[in-house]
Amino acid sequence: MSLSESARSKSFVTSDGVRISFAEFGAGEALILIHGWAASRLFWKHQIPELAERYRVVALDLRGHGDSEKPLPADYTARRMARDVVELCLHLGIRDPAIVGHSFGSIVASLAALEVGCRSLILLSPPLRMPTKPEIALMRFLLAIRPLSRKTITPKMFAQPTTELMEFVRRESAKAPPAALMEVLLQNSGSRLPSHLPPDRTTIIVGSADRINDPAKLERFSRLVGARFILIPGAGHDLMLERPEEVTKAMIEVLS
Structure with missing residues (x-):
């Protein structure tokens, strides 16, 4: 199944006038896939084919990312x-979907689930807290004075970075203007993953080698909020790209 088929790409306009791009695959109960910061819906390219054999899969590009509009100024809060x-x-007539979010998209997914309701909420590599404004300022300063430091960021997304993985991430990240990406960080500075997650319906999936989030802290958080916790051995932050088969299997197990 090719995710680049233009016939599968659709869009709609939000209540505040931003055009959001999305793609649909398969049929059955609805499953919404939400990517993270500086990513796109193509980050789910390995999961969609198998998931679409069982579900109506909807993968969107968040505003400011992928093929969605990237207005400035604009509201880029997770809410x-x-x-x-x-x-x-x-817009699609979907009720009670399963919602999956990755990284920053986990915060978006959690807030959406609390508003629209969901039959299942799966959070991959969720951040307990987004960077604060001082941390963002330092990041911006380092990137400005050391352009080569950009090359050190992408490898941290993986336990064992390969040229293919890094080139894919850089290509998809480049679809988002730096100004829009910075707005996402600034407008969500210090934001936390909600602690009042849907009881008995939330699963947190984390790579054991995640260098962005602390797996041990996420396991403790899972116990605190009553969520199921799944650890993917040897996987980094972008685990759906690095360990696609294990992640897809875990998702299907949870959804079943």
Whole structure:
């Protein structure tokens, strides 16, 4: 199944006038896939084919990312992005979906689930807290004075980075203007993963070699909120790209 087929790409306009691009695959109960910061819906390219054999899969590009519009100035808060997801569900006539989010997309997914309801919520590599403004300022400073430091960021997404993985991430990240990406960070500085997640319906999946988030802290958080915790051995932050078969298997197990 090719994710680049233009016939599969659709769009709708949100209540605040931003065009959101998405793609649909398969039939059955709805499953919404939400990527993270500086990513795109193509980050789910390995999961969609098998998931679409069982579910109606909807993968969107968050505002400011991928093929969606990237207006400036604009509201890039996780809450507004969650509203985009809710409006997408209304646009497609979807009720009680399963919602999956990765990294920053986990915050968006959680907020959307709390608003629209869900039969299952799966969070991959969720951040317990987004960077604060001082941390963002330092990041911006380092990138400005050391352009080569950009090359050190992408490898941290993986336990064992390969040229193919890094080139894919850089290519998809480049679809988002730096100004839009910075707005996402600034407008969500210090934001935390909600602790009032849907009881008995939330699963957190983390790579054992995640260098962005601490797997041990996420396991403790899972116990605190009553979520199921799944550890993928040897996987880094972008685990759906690095360990696609294991992640897909875990997702299907949870959804079944």
